[in-house]
Amino acid sequence: MxxxxxxxxxxxxxxxxxxxxxxxxxxxxxxxxxxxxxxxxxxxxxxxxxxxxxxxxxxxxxxxxxxxxxxxxxxxEGLTNSPVQHAFVRNQALQCGYCTPGFIMNGEGLRIVNPHANEETIRAWLESNICRCTSYEEIHRAVKEVFSSKES
Structure with a gap:
């Protein structure tokens, strides 16, 4: 059916x-x-x-x-001019890139839901995604940058 x-x-x-x-x-x-x-x-x-x-x-x-x-x-595909995407590029927050769309969408969701997220919230939010290349520090730095800049 x-x-x-x-x-x-x-x-x-x-x-x-x-x-x-x-x-x-x-x-x-x-x-x-x-x-x-x-x-x-x-x-x-x-x-x-x-x-x-x-x-x-x-x-x-x-x-x-x-x-x-x-x-x-x-x-x-629907993100245009996203501060999270720009921060990922600036911080080279990817290696193979397979996990990148999921991390970007997760970061974008956090930006929308909690535009003033603190360090603890950012780390907790990012725990729901896995990067097999272990780019966690770069990913964390990229997402954290969004919340510490005027771009968000």
């Missing part, structure tokens, strides 16, 4: 026909061509699939597409 879902992705209204068991990550990648969110673990541990749903970070591998019906989503 197929279900009709409608949501807004990166400012654009989208509609899909999906099965009840379809995972949001794969609907974004396979049906909408938004491949910035990555499949790293498929069980919510790594955060490579993080997107914003109604401005909150969500691991899209843990959400059914039907659960996203009526929401407003932002993927890495």
């Amino acid at each position: 197929m279900y009709a879902v409608e949501f807004e992705v990166n400012g654009e209204k989208r509609a899909l026909q999906v099965r009840a068991a379809d995972i949001l990550l794969y609907s974004l990648r396979d049906s909408l061509g938004l491949t910035g969110s990555k499949s790293g673990c498929d069980n919510g541990d790594c955060g490579a699939c993080t997107i914003l749903i109604d401005n909150l970070p969500m691991k899209s591998c843990l959400m059914l597409t039907v659960e996203a019906n009526g929401t407003r989503m932002t993927t890495i």
Whole structure:
């Protein structure tokens, strides 16, 4: 059985026909061509699939597409001129880049939800994502820079 879902992705209204068991990550990648969110673990541990749903970070591998019906989503492709993205570049906060979209989306979510986050909050927020190349200090420095600059 197929279900009709409608949501807004990166400012654009989208509609899909999906099965009840379809995972949001794969609907974004396979049906909408938004491949910035990555499949790293498929069980919510790594955060490579993080997107914003109604401005909150969500691991899209843990959400059914039907659960996203009526929401407003932002993927890495939808960020334009993001201070978090700029800080990642300035701080060379990546190595292989696989985890980068998830970390950026997580940092962007923190910037929206808590624009005055302190050091402790930033560290706790970033714990939900994994970087296998161990660029944690550069990633932390990049996100921290956003909160200590006037750019946020």
